[in-house]
Each structure stands twice: as structure tokens, then as C-alpha cells.
Amino acid sequence: MPHFILDGKEIQFIQGQTIIEAAAKVGIDIPHFCWHPSLTVSGNCRVCLVEIEKMPKLAIACSTLASDGMVVNTNSVKALSARNAVMEFLLINHPLDCPICDEAGECKLQDYAFDHSVGESRFVENKVHKEKRVSLGTHVMFDGERCISCSRCIRFCDEIAGVNELTFINRGDKVTIDTFPGKELSNPYSLCVTDICPVGALTSKDFRFKSRVWDMSSTKTICSGCSRGCNVEMWVRNNEILRLTPRYNEEVNSYWMCDEGRLNTFKSVNADIRVNGPHIKRDGTLVKAGWDEVFALATSELKSYNKSEIAVLGSAFATCEENFVLAKFAKSVLGIKNIDFAKHEKPNSGDDILIRDDKSPNSFGAELAGIHPLKDGLNFQNIMRAIDEKKIKALYLVEDDLVSLDEDYKKILSKLELFIVHSSNFNSTTELADIVFPAATYAEKNGTWINFQGRIQKLLPAVMTVEMDRSLDGMAMSRLDKFGTEFDRWGKSKKMNARPIWKIITSLANALGTKYKYQTSEEIFDEMSKTIDLFKGLDYQRVGELGVKLNVTTLAKVKV
Ligand code: SF4
Ligand code: SF4
Numbered sequence: 001m002p003h004f005i006l007d008g009k010e011i012q013f014i015q016g017q018t019i020i021e022a023a024a025k026v027g028i029d030i031p032h033f034c035w036h037p038s039l040t041v042s043g044n045c046r047v048c049l050v051e052i053e054k055m056p057k058l059a060i061a062c063s064t065l066a067s068d069g070m071v072v073n074t075n076s077v078k079a080l081s082a083r084n085a086v087m088e089f090l091l092i093n094h095p096l097d098c099p100i101c102d103e104a105g106e107c108k109l110q111d112y113a114f115d116h117s118v119g120e121s122r123f124v125e126n127k128v129h130k131e132k133r134v135s136l137g138t139h140v141m142f143d144g145e146r147c148i149s150c151s152r153c154i155r156f157c158d159e160i161a162g163v164n165e166l167t168f169i170n171r172g173d174k175v176t177i178d179t180f181p182g183k184e185l186s187n188p189y190s191l192c193v194t195d196i197c198p199v200g201a202l203t204s205k206d207f208r209f210k211s212r213v214w215d216m217s218s219t220k221t222i223c224s225g226c227s228r229g230c231n232v233e234m235w236v237r238n239n240e241i242l243r244l245t246p247r248y249n250e251e252v253n254s255y256w257m258c259d260e261g262r263l264n265t266f267k268s269v270n271a272d273i274r275v276n277g278p279h280i281k282r283d284g285t286l287v288k289a290g291w292d293e294v295f296a297l298a299t300s301e302l303k304s305y306n307k308s309e310i311a312v313l314g315s316a317f318a319t320c321e322e323n324f325v326l327a328k329f330a331k332s333v334l335g336i337k338n339i340d341f342a343k344h345e346k347p348n349s350g351d352d353i354l355i356r357d358d359k360s361p362n363s364f365g366a367e368l369a370g371i372h373p374l375k376d377g378l379n380f381q382n383i384m385r386a387i388d389e390k391k392i393k394a395l396y397l398v399e400d401d402l403v404s405l406d407e408d409y410k411k412i413l414s415k416l417e418l419f420i421v422h423s424s425n426f427n428s429t430t431e432l433a434d435i436v437f438p439a440a441t442y443a444e445k446n447g448t449w450i451n452f453q454g455r456i457q458k459l460l461p462a463v464m465t466v467e468m469d470r471s472l473d474g475m476a477m478s479r480l481d482k483f484g485t486e487f488d489r490w491g492k493s494k495k496m497n498a499r500p501i502w503k504i505i506t507s508l509a510n511a512l513g514t515k516y517k518y519q520t521s522e523e524i525f526d527e528m529s530k531t532i533d534l535f536k537g538l539d540y541q542r543v544g545e546l547g548v549k550l551n552v553t554t555l556a557k558v559k560v
Contacts, residue, residue, distance in 0.1 A: 004070035011066070019061040019072055020048055030074055031083060031112055033090075033198045034150035035062035038255055039159055042151050046086045047112065051076040058082050080116075087117035093128045093173060095145045103200030105213040109148065128173045136166070137185030139205055139259055140194060144176045147201035153177065153193040160256065160353070161187040188355060191259050195245055206263055207243045211235075219462035220247055220545050222449055224317065224442050225261030226350070227358035229451030231546065232257060234266065234443060234462040239494040241266040241443060241463060249546050252455060258355050266443065269463060273426045275438040277497040286426075286436060291507075298435050299511045301418050302334065305394045311338035311383040314371030315399040316360030319447025319459065321524035322501035323362075324532075325516070326398055327370030329505045333514045337377030338392065341366050342400055356452055361442075365450035368534060387412050394418035398501050399439050403428035422501050438498035440465050445500040446521045448543060450550065456538070457547035466497045 001012045006023055013022035020030045024037060033045035041063045048061040053071040058078060073079055091113065098104045130144030154166045154177065165185050169178045179185055185193070194202045216235040223230040223244065230253035232244045244266055246257040278294035279286040289297075302310070312330040314323045323341075330339045344360040373379045378386055386392040395416050402409045404427065413419060413432045421433040424441045443463045450456050461468065502524055506516040518524050522540045529535040534550045542548060 002066075002068035004066050004068065004072060006072045007074055013066040017066050019050065019064050019066050019070075022066045023061070030061045031116060032062060033108055033112075033148060034152060036152055036155075036196055036255075039152060039155040039196075042155065045090075045148065045150050047083060047090075047116075049079060049082040049086065050074050051079045083116045084118055087112060088121065088123075090148050091117065091121060092123045093145070094148075095127070095132075097146075101146065101200040102203045102208045103146075103197075107200055108198035130174075130176055134178075135205075136179055136202075137190055139191050139263070140185050141203050141205055141208060142177065143201050143203070146199050147177060148199055149175055149177075150198060152196045152198065153202060156189075156193055156196060157185070157187060160192070161189045162353070163187045166193075188258050188260065188351070189256055189353065191262055192246070192256050195255070204243070210242050211237050216242060217462070218245075219460050221443070221460050221462060222361065222457050223257060223261040223265055224361045225258070225265045225359065226356040227361060227363060227452040228253060228354050228356050229361055229449055229455065229457050229547075230257040230261060230354060231457070232261075236462050239463055240270050251546070251549070252451065252453070252457075253354055256354060258353075260355070268425050269441045269443045271425055274496050275423055275426055275430065275436055275498065277438055279436040279438075281434045286430070286433070294435055294437065295507055295511045298420055298508060301420075301434070302394065302396075302512070305418065307334065307336045308338075309391070309393040310334055310336050311340075311378065311386070311392045311395050312336060313380065313383070313395065313397045313400065313402075314339070314341040314366050314369075315397075316341055316344060316358075316363040316366050317442070318362065318366065318399045318501050319442075319445070319449060319521065320362065320365040320369045320456070320528065321447045321521040322398065322505075323366045323369035323371045324524055324528050325502040325505050325518065329509050330396070331370075331374065333509045333512050334396075337374035338383055338386075339371060339377060340373050340380040340383060341371045342380050342402060342405060344405070358452060361451070362449035364452065364454060365448065365456070368450065368532060369528065370532075384409065384412055387415055390415055392416075394420075396420045397429070398422040399424065401427040401429045403432075422504060424498065437501075437504045438496065439504075440467070440496070440498045440500045444468070444496070444498065447500070448525065451547075454550045455547045456535075456543055456550060458540075458543050458545070464495050465499070466495045467499050467503075468495075 003010050003012045011022050011026055020035055023030050030048050032048045034042050043060050043063045049058040050061045051073045052059050098110055132143045132145055134142040136142045157163055157165045165179055165183050166177055167180055168175055170176055191204055194204045216237045218233040218235050221234050223232050231247040231249040233247050234241055235243045244262050246255055248255050277288050278291055280289045314326050330336050345357050346359055347357055350357040383392060399422055419433045420435045421430055422437040422439040423430045424439045430436050442459050444461050444465045447459050448456050506518050509516045525540045529538045
């Protein structure tokens with residue numbers, strides 16, 4: 001394999017790779033602003049200037065192809081002095097308003113100013129002032145003074161989102177970015193420009209001024225917005241989720257995520273309508289009850305129906321482990337055949353970039369974990385019909401707001417004699433329930449989802465529940481400990497009295513006389529890897545941060 005020398009180190013490369021690309025592949029970061037591995041090269045920031053032996057002038061590493069035997073220096077006197085000069089030039093008109101800038105703490109300009117600039121400016125003239133608060137679209141604010149004209153945002157819109165929304169206007173030190181006349185920055189991925197803007201020029205209207213980045217913890221997890229399962233970082237302060245940002249996974253979402261997933265998936269975790277503790281219906285109203293009381297009631301009520309009168313609905317929002325335990329409970333404890341889950345397809349809402357029509361994160365996983373009708377059992381549509389005809393009298397539903405799918409279900413579900421629901425939030429479906437178990441959200445539990453590609457991916461808890469105080473392993477606790485206060489400014493606990501679905505079902509199965517011994521979702525995963533063909537050979541640790549693809553050939557044969 002051809003190789004070149006970078007700062008005395010041998011770097012192998014593939015023909016056609018630039019110096020910066022080849023270095024990045026082996027984890028060496030050559031300073032850069034405008035270069036991005038997923039965008040075309042523009043070569044305008046000049047920070048990646050390097051000295052190449054036998055070349056008369058410095059060259060930019062982002063557009064110079066690596067060649068066999070080349071000797072490259074990023075830290076020679078000439079390269080360092082050029083980088084210092086570029087930094088001095090970039091900072092001439094920069095407002096240096098780091099103390100009030102949202103990007104502080106994760107700003108390339110700030111980092112490079114520390115590492116590569118001389119620490120003071122020789123510029124004594126007046127700085128050029130530009131507009132500081134320009135709304136570019138529904139979600140993004142622009143600060144013209146902070147912009148270093150790297151063009152990453154323009155290239156993102158053109159090349160990834162596939163829309164020409166942004167462009168440069170004016171010249172020289174008056175240059176700035178703007179939307180094309182009559183257009184807004186309104187593509188479904190618009191907030192990705194805030195991730196790739198190397199400075200604080202583009203900020204999210206939703207997140208700006210909410211928190212300094214160093215006051216938050218971040219957890220590697222998965223977006224719940226559709227069956228793509230974009231890899232994300234979940235950012236939390238004081239047990240409250242403040243933002244999601246995309247996490248690189250070339251197989252799933254590359255560096256990107258959509259605005260809908262970024263803005264509208266996590267807010268239900270922070271919502272005021274969370275189900276905090278078990279509830280039972282008394283005199284037509286749901287009221288709080290103790291766990292033991294609710295388990296006793298659910299047990300005696302479930303025992304009072306014939307098997308053919310009960311149906312169980314799993315969920316494409318619950319984890320594989322939760323659906324697995326639910327399916328096992330339905331089959332071997334309740335002894336029923338009417339098991340299924342509701343699909344959340346929105347035809348033609350997806351695109352060719354990331355967004356999928358299936359608005360649930362785990363329909364593959366629910367099916368694989370055993371949530372489907374047994375022989376002679378009813379599927380979802382027939383279960384609803386049987387409830388309408390009063391043949392099914394008791395329904396056990398986990399983590400799904402059926403009424404939000406179809407208003408007509410309200411009338412049908414109100415015909416039930418017994419309706420048990422696991423839900424994280426109160427909604428139009430829980431209003432109809434007799435018993436509501438408080439479900440931990442995807443941000444409060446461990447587990448796995450399987451995306452539309454058949455990739456099994458891990459969720460990790462980023463927000464604490466009351467339960468987790470006692471049950472988390474040491475590693476997770478140490479990550480969560482630093483959240484600081486667990487109380488909001490009114491002194492109300494921010495930790496929900498909620499449990500993962502598998503845990504509640506384990507208690508219920510035990511109350512019904514079957515001994516389930518699950519202590520962690522990992523133990524359930526182990527059992528799945530012994531009993532489900534596609535999971536064979538997998539272990540929880542191997543799933544890792546980027547997930548593992550299941551055998552797709554076999555997967556295609558699975559009925560979905
Ligand atoms: S707004 Fe940010 S990403 Fe866009 S050109 Fe300016 S510095 Fe680059
Ligand atoms: S494409 Fe789907 S999974 Fe990805 S961020 Fe959007 S909603 Fe979430």
C-alpha cells in the first residue's frame with residue numbers, strides 16, 4: 001500500500017485520497033475549518049496549510065492528493081507561521097464574544113485560537129460590523145460577525161439536503177451568507193448546519209442560551225423518531241434533556257439527523273404530562289396508587305377473564321427486550337394467542353436521505369421479539385374489531401397512544417371492561433384506561449431497537465428515574481451522578497417514579513405465580529440470543545456504540 005510521511009509518521013493511503021483525508025482516517029487531525037469529510041472540498045479557509053518537501057510553496061492539505069513517498073510537515077516553522085497568520089487574519093473582524101456565544105466550549109475557532117494563534121492582535125483599526133441576529137428560517141439564527149465564510153453551510157444545503165437555500169453575498173470584508181431571494185433555510189435537515197458551522201455563527205433557536213456545553217452530560221443513544229434509528233448524543237443538565245445532536249455512524253445516518261427527530265422526540269421526556277407513579281381509575285378519574293396495590297388489582301382482574309377474551313398489544317416504541325418479555329408473558333402466563341402491535345406508517349412522508357415512512361424506531365424488533373399473533377390468534381385490526389364487537393373484553397397495551405393513530409379507536413377502546421396500559425405520558429388513550437403503569441421513556445432505560453436495515457442498536461439511559469437510584473450498575477451511575485440537582489426550581493423531584501416495561505411485567509408475572517428472574521435488560525438480551533435464531537451469537541457488549549447488523553437475508557424472510 002502506498003504511504004507518505006506526516007510529521008515523521010508513516011501514513012498509508014488509498015490512491016485519490018487527499019493528505020487531510022488520509023490523516024483523518026488514522027485519527028490525525030490536521031487543523032481545518034472549511035473541510036468536512038462528507039462535503040466537497042472548497043479550500044477557502046487556508047488553515048490546513050502544510051509544508052511538503054520538494055514543493056516550493058505551502059500547500060493546503062484538504063485539496064492536495066497524497067502521493068507515495070511524500071514528506072509532509074504540519075509543524076515546521078513555515079507551516080506554523082502560515083497557520084498563525086491565517087488565524088490572525090480570521091480574527092481581525094471577529095467580535096471575540098466567546099463569553100456570550102453558544103458555541104463556546106465546542107468552537108473550532110476558539111480551540112485553534114488557543115493552539116495556533118499568537119495570543120494578541122496587531123489590528124487597531126475599527127472592526128467591520130455585520131448583522132448579529134438574522135433569522136434564516138424556522139430553526140436557525142445567524143450571527144454575521146462570527147461567520148468565517150467557510151461555506152460549509154452552503155455546501156451542506158446544496159450537496160446533502162439537495163436544496164439551494166444559502167449563498168454568499170457581498171465581497172471582501174463585507175461578505176456574508178444569506179438565503180436566496182424569496183427562500184428560507186427550511187429544508188428538513190436545516191439544523192445540521194449548526195452542527196457543522198465551525199464557529200458560533202449558526203445556532204439553533206431551540207437550544208441557544210439554554211446551557212453552556214460543559215454543564216451538560218452527553219450520552220450515546222438512538223433517535224426514536226423513525227425506523228432509521230439515527231445515532232445521537234443526548235445532552236442533559238439537571239436530569240432534563242436540552243438537546244440532541246447527531247452522532248457519526250456511516251452505516252445509518254453519517255453525520256446527520258433531521259430537524260423533526262432532533263426537536264420533537266425528546267420533549268415528551270421532559271413534559272409536565274408524564275405518568276409519575278402507578279394510577280388506577282376511581283369514579284371515572286385516574287388517581288395515584290401504590291405499586292403493590294396496582295399489581296394486586298391487575299392480577300385479580302386479569303384472572304377474571306377467559307383467555308379468548310384477552311388481547312395483548314406490544315409496541316414498536318418499546319425495546320426488543322420489553323417486547324420479548326411481554327410476548328412471553330402473553331403466551332406462557334396469560335396463555336393467549338391475540339398478540340400484535342400497531343404500525344406507525346405515514347406513507348410518502350419519508351425521503352431518500354434519512355427520514356422513513358415508519359415513524360416508530362423498532363417495528364422490526366417488536367416482530368422479531370415475538371409480538372405477532374399466534375396460530376388462530378387475532379392481528380391488530382382484528383383485535384380492534386373484536387373489541388368493538390365486545391368479544392375481546394380485556395386489553396393489555398404497552399407504550400402506544402392508539403387514539404393518536406385513529407380517533408375512532410377512542411369509541412372502540414371505551415367498550416373494554418378492563419384496559420391496562422403502560423405509558424410514559426398521559427394522553428387520549430390513557431384517559432380510557434383502568435390501570436396505568438408508569439413507563440420509563442427511551443431516555444431512562446437500557447435496551448435495544450432494530451432499525452429498518454436490520455441493525456440492532458443500543459439505547460442508554462441519560463435521565464434518571466427514582467428506580468434507577470437502586471438498580472443501575474456502577475458505570476451507569478457514575479455517568480449519571482454528575483447531573484447535580486434532582487429538583488427543579490420549585491423543589492419538585494425531576495426523577496419520575498417510572499419503570500421499564502420488562503420490569504413491571506416481571507413483577508406481574510411473579511404475582512401471577514410464574515417466576516421470572518430478570519434483573520437487567522441485558523439478561524433478557526442473553527435469553528433472546530439463545531432463543532431467537534437471528535440473535536444467535538450476539539452478546540450485549542458486542543452490539544457496541546454503533547450497533548450490529550443482523551443477517552439481512554434471513555431478516556427478509558421474517559414476516560413484518
Ligand atoms: S455560517 Fe458557519 S458554516 Fe456558514 S459560512 Fe459562516 S462559518 Fe461557515
Ligand atoms: S431520520 Fe428518523 S431517526 Fe433520524 S433523526 Fe430523523 S426522525 Fe430521528
